[in-house]
Amino acid sequence: MRLRAGATSDSELEAIIHAGGRRGQIYAALKGLRDKYADLIRSRYPKIPRRISGYDLDQLLPENGFHVARALVGTEGTCVTVIEATTRLVHSPPYKSLLVLGYPDVYRAADHVVELMACGPTGLEGLDDRLIDGMKKLNMHPQDLRLLPEGGGWLVVEFGGDSKAESDDKARAAMAALKASPAAPTMKLYDDPRTKKLIWKIRESGLGATARVPGQAPTWEGWEDSAVPPASLGRYLRELRRLFDRYQYACSLYGHFGQGCVHTRIDFDLESQSGIDRYKAFMDDATDLVVSLGGSLSGEHGDGQSKAQFLSKMFGSELVEAFREFKTIWDPRGRMNPGKVVNPYRIDQNLRLGASYRPPRLATHFTFPDDRRSFAFATTRCVGIGECRREHDGTMCPSYRVTHDEEHSTRGRARLLFEMLEGEPLTRGWRDDHVREALDLCLACKGCKGDCPVKVDMATYKAEFLSHYYEKRIRPRSAYAMGFIHRWARLASCAPRIVNAIARAPLTSNLAKAVAGIAQQRSIPSFADRTFVQWFRSRTVHPDAARLPAQKVLLWPDTFNNYFHPDTAIAATEILERAGCEVVLPARSLCCGRPLYDYGFLRQARRMLLEILAELQPHLEDNASVVVLEPSCLAVFRDELLNLFPDDALAKRLAQQSCSLAEFLMTRVQGYSAPRLSQSILLHGHCHQKALGGVGHEECLLKEMGATVTVSDSGCCGMAGSFGFEANHYDVSTNVGELVLLPAVRAASPDTLIVADGFSCREQVEQCTGRRAVHLAHALKAAGRESAVQKDRPAEEQMLPAVAWRTFPVELAATVLIGAGVTLGALGAWQWRRR
Incomplete structure (x- = not known):
C-alpha cells in the first residue's frame, strides 16, 4: 500500500479512520497507541536538541499535530519504505564568518557551549587534541592545522548574516563577551571563504582521522553519536573520558557540540572473546552514563543493532513495548529490517569480524605494511x-x-x-x-x-x-601492448622515422590500434628522432654549469620523456645545471614499471625495481637527490616500492631521496632564485601527484616567479596512463575529463599557460581540446620570454619556440606497431605450446 502522510488535524484523523481500509486501520491503531502511552512519552522522552533513539512517538501527540511522517523519520527501514519526502529547509544566510576558539582542553571548551549558543551562531562544532594528533600522524591537512589558535580543545563557531558586516559583527560580539570572562580562550576570526573552507575540512575529517591511525589499533563505531543536553556536555565528556580510561580505550572526542552530540570511534577489540566482553560491559556503563544526564544513546545515526538492546534503560520497558506495537502496526509480519530497534539482535551478534574471525593467509606481492601485512x-x-x-x-x-x-x-x-x-x-x-x-x-x-x-x-x-x-591466463591484448611500453619504445627508437611514417598512414594506424585494443578515436603518437639519453650522452655541458659549485643530482629518464618528449627532460637538465647542479643519469636503460601495475604484472614490476635499486645504490649512498619528472614514476618510488620492499633500507632511501623538479628546487637547492614569469597559469596536478603530496611546491614556485596561478580542482583528467587509450574505456575516459578539466581548459584564455607535469594529463588535454599543456620544466625554461605574448594566440606556442610540437600526441599507443607484432607472435607461440 502507498500512503502519503504528514500532520493530521483531529477532523482529518477522524475522517481517515471513518473511511476505513488499510489506511484507516493504521491511523486508528496509531491513535490508540498515542492515547495509551501519551503520559509516558511526555515524561520519558529526553528534551534535547538531538535524539534519534527509539521511535519518534512524541510526534503523534496532539501538541505536535499527530505528524505521522515525522513519527516515521529515523525508523531505519523497520516500518516503511520511503519513496518520496518533502523536507523542511532551514535558512542559510548568504554571508558567514567563522570564529575558532582554543581552550586548554575539550572539557573546558564544552563548558562554554551554552554561553556561545546564546550569541545565535548558525553552527557550533567541537574537537579535541587527540583528533588533531591523529591528523598529524596521517599527514592530513598539515598546512591547515596551523590555522587553529593555540589550545588543546577547540570550538568552531559559525555566524551568519545578510551581509558580511552583519556576520562579522555577530562574531566580534561573541569575542567581546568571551574576552570579559575569567578564562578567555584564544581566538581567531576568519571571513575569507578559502580559509573557512580549510577549517571546515579539518572538522569534517574527524572520522577519517580516527579510523586507521598508524601505530594504533583500528577504531570502530558503536558509541559514535551519543547526545546530552548542551548544559551537561562538559560533565558528560569528563565522565566519558574516565570511562574510556577505566576500560583502557584511547579515542578522540568531537562533534556537534552546539546540540550536545558527541562523535567518537573507539578502539574496541572485536577479534577476541575477552575484547568483546569488555566492549559489552563498556556499552552497558556508557548507556547508564548518558541516561543519567537526560541524554540519548543516538543523536544522529540511529540505534540499529549496536545500541537497540539498551533502549529499555533509556525509555523503560513500557515504551519499548510501545515501539513493538508501533512496528507491528506498519509491519505485522515483521519483515522490515528485522533485528533492529525492536526485538534487536544482541550487540555481539553479526559482528563484521568477531572472535571467530580468521582472515585467510594469502600469498601476495604487496606486503600491506600498514594493514598488519595482510x-x-x-x-x-x-x-x-x-x-x-x-x-x-x-x-x-x-x-x-x-x-x-x-x-x-x-x-x-x-x-x-x-x-x-x-x-x-x-x-x-x-x-x-x-x-x-x-x-x-x-x-x-x-x-x-x-x-x-x-x-x-x-x-x-x-x-x-x-x-x-590472470595467473596462468592470457590478459587482454592491450595489457601486453601498453604494459610493456618500455620494451617496445626501446625497439622503436632504433628507427623512429620509419615507425612514425607507418604510424601516420590511415590504414596501418587503424590496424595497429585494433590489434592493440586501442580506441580508434585516439591518435597514434610519434617517437622523437633522438631520445633524451642519446642527447645527454652527446651534448656539450651548459657553460653556466662549470662556474657553479656542483650539487650532484640524478635525473630519472622515464620512458615517456626519454622516447617521446625528450625536450621536457632537456629543459629540466638545463634548469638543474643553471641551479648549480651536476646532472647524472643511470648508466643502464631502466624503467620504473609504472604501466605494469595497471595490468597486474607484479612479478615483472618487482624485478624492475630490484634492478633499479642495484643500479642506483652508489648514487643513493652518495645522498644524491633523484629528480623525477613524471609524477606517476615518482609515485612508484614513494608508494609501490615501499609496499613491495617495506624493510629494505635502500628502498627507503630511494623513496626519501626522490622528488619532483619543483620540490627539489624549492627545498633542496640552497638559495635558488627562480626566474621571472609574469604569466597567467592554469595548474593541473596529476592524480598520483595529488595523492602523495599535492602540487604545493609547483604552485609556490610559480607564484614566486611572479605568475598568477589558478590551481584546477579538476580531479582526474580521465586518461590515467593507458586507461583512456583502451577501446573499452574511451567513453568513460572522456566523460571523466569533461567533468571539470576539459571545460576549464577550453574556458582558459589563449594567453593562459596550462601546466601539467603528468604525461597522460597533457595527452588528454591535447587530444580533447587542441590546447597543449606543458611540463613545469618548459615553463621554467621559458621564463623571461613571455613579454611579447599575444593574447589571441596560445601561450605555449609563443613562449616555447624551441619545442618541436608534433602533429600527433605522445603516449603509450605509440608503441603499438612493434608491440602488436610482438604481442601477436607471443600469443601465437603460447597457443601453439598449449597444443
Missing part, C-alpha cells in the same frame, strides 16, 4: 563514509562520478573484495568475475589514497587482484 585486513579499511560518492571537489572517485553505480565507487569495490575473501556471497576467490568487472573501470588514479578519509588504496588492491586473476 591484504585481508586491508579490505576492512573502508568504514562506509561514502566520500567516494561525492560529485564535487577532489579526485575520488572518477569512475563513480561518471557511472553513479555503487560498484564503481571505492566503497563498493572495497566491499566486494572483503566479501570475496570471506567467501560469502562471492565464492570464486581471486577468479571472481564480479570483482574483476567492478575493478575494470578503476582508473588506478590513487584518488582514494589521497582523498579517502581512511586511505583505502584501490589502485594497489586492483593490481594485486589482477595479478592473481
Whole structure:
C-alpha cells in the first residue's frame, strides 16, 4: 500500500479512520497507541536538541499535530519504505564568518557551549587534541592545522548574516563577551571563504582521522553519536573520558557540540572473546552514563543493532513495548529490517569480524605494511563514509562520478573484495568475475589514497587482484601492448622515422590500434628522432654549469620523456645545471614499471625495481637527490616500492631521496632564485601527484616567479596512463575529463599557460581540446620570454619556440606497431605450446 502522510488535524484523523481500509486501520491503531502511552512519552522522552533513539512517538501527540511522517523519520527501514519526502529547509544566510576558539582542553571548551549558543551562531562544532594528533600522524591537512589558535580543545563557531558586516559583527560580539570572562580562550576570526573552507575540512575529517591511525589499533563505531543536553556536555565528556580510561580505550572526542552530540570511534577489540566482553560491559556503563544526564544513546545515526538492546534503560520497558506495537502496526509480519530497534539482535551478534574471525593467509606481492601485512585486513579499511560518492571537489572517485553505480565507487569495490575473501556471497576467490568487472573501470588514479578519509588504496588492491586473476591466463591484448611500453619504445627508437611514417598512414594506424585494443578515436603518437639519453650522452655541458659549485643530482629518464618528449627532460637538465647542479643519469636503460601495475604484472614490476635499486645504490649512498619528472614514476618510488620492499633500507632511501623538479628546487637547492614569469597559469596536478603530496611546491614556485596561478580542482583528467587509450574505456575516459578539466581548459584564455607535469594529463588535454599543456620544466625554461605574448594566440606556442610540437600526441599507443607484432607472435607461440 502507498500512503502519503504528514500532520493530521483531529477532523482529518477522524475522517481517515471513518473511511476505513488499510489506511484507516493504521491511523486508528496509531491513535490508540498515542492515547495509551501519551503520559509516558511526555515524561520519558529526553528534551534535547538531538535524539534519534527509539521511535519518534512524541510526534503523534496532539501538541505536535499527530505528524505521522515525522513519527516515521529515523525508523531505519523497520516500518516503511520511503519513496518520496518533502523536507523542511532551514535558512542559510548568504554571508558567514567563522570564529575558532582554543581552550586548554575539550572539557573546558564544552563548558562554554551554552554561553556561545546564546550569541545565535548558525553552527557550533567541537574537537579535541587527540583528533588533531591523529591528523598529524596521517599527514592530513598539515598546512591547515596551523590555522587553529593555540589550545588543546577547540570550538568552531559559525555566524551568519545578510551581509558580511552583519556576520562579522555577530562574531566580534561573541569575542567581546568571551574576552570579559575569567578564562578567555584564544581566538581567531576568519571571513575569507578559502580559509573557512580549510577549517571546515579539518572538522569534517574527524572520522577519517580516527579510523586507521598508524601505530594504533583500528577504531570502530558503536558509541559514535551519543547526545546530552548542551548544559551537561562538559560533565558528560569528563565522565566519558574516565570511562574510556577505566576500560583502557584511547579515542578522540568531537562533534556537534552546539546540540550536545558527541562523535567518537573507539578502539574496541572485536577479534577476541575477552575484547568483546569488555566492549559489552563498556556499552552497558556508557548507556547508564548518558541516561543519567537526560541524554540519548543516538543523536544522529540511529540505534540499529549496536545500541537497540539498551533502549529499555533509556525509555523503560513500557515504551519499548510501545515501539513493538508501533512496528507491528506498519509491519505485522515483521519483515522490515528485522533485528533492529525492536526485538534487536544482541550487540555481539553479526559482528563484521568477531572472535571467530580468521582472515585467510594469502600469498601476495604487496606486503600491506600498514594493514598488519595482510591484504585481508586491508579490505576492512573502508568504514562506509561514502566520500567516494561525492560529485564535487577532489579526485575520488572518477569512475563513480561518471557511472553513479555503487560498484564503481571505492566503497563498493572495497566491499566486494572483503566479501570475496570471506567467501560469502562471492565464492570464486581471486577468479571472481564480479570483482574483476567492478575493478575494470578503476582508473588506478590513487584518488582514494589521497582523498579517502581512511586511505583505502584501490589502485594497489586492483593490481594485486589482477595479478592473481590472470595467473596462468592470457590478459587482454592491450595489457601486453601498453604494459610493456618500455620494451617496445626501446625497439622503436632504433628507427623512429620509419615507425612514425607507418604510424601516420590511415590504414596501418587503424590496424595497429585494433590489434592493440586501442580506441580508434585516439591518435597514434610519434617517437622523437633522438631520445633524451642519446642527447645527454652527446651534448656539450651548459657553460653556466662549470662556474657553479656542483650539487650532484640524478635525473630519472622515464620512458615517456626519454622516447617521446625528450625536450621536457632537456629543459629540466638545463634548469638543474643553471641551479648549480651536476646532472647524472643511470648508466643502464631502466624503467620504473609504472604501466605494469595497471595490468597486474607484479612479478615483472618487482624485478624492475630490484634492478633499479642495484643500479642506483652508489648514487643513493652518495645522498644524491633523484629528480623525477613524471609524477606517476615518482609515485612508484614513494608508494609501490615501499609496499613491495617495506624493510629494505635502500628502498627507503630511494623513496626519501626522490622528488619532483619543483620540490627539489624549492627545498633542496640552497638559495635558488627562480626566474621571472609574469604569466597567467592554469595548474593541473596529476592524480598520483595529488595523492602523495599535492602540487604545493609547483604552485609556490610559480607564484614566486611572479605568475598568477589558478590551481584546477579538476580531479582526474580521465586518461590515467593507458586507461583512456583502451577501446573499452574511451567513453568513460572522456566523460571523466569533461567533468571539470576539459571545460576549464577550453574556458582558459589563449594567453593562459596550462601546466601539467603528468604525461597522460597533457595527452588528454591535447587530444580533447587542441590546447597543449606543458611540463613545469618548459615553463621554467621559458621564463623571461613571455613579454611579447599575444593574447589571441596560445601561450605555449609563443613562449616555447624551441619545442618541436608534433602533429600527433605522445603516449603509450605509440608503441603499438612493434608491440602488436610482438604481442601477436607471443600469443601465437603460447597457443601453439598449449597444443
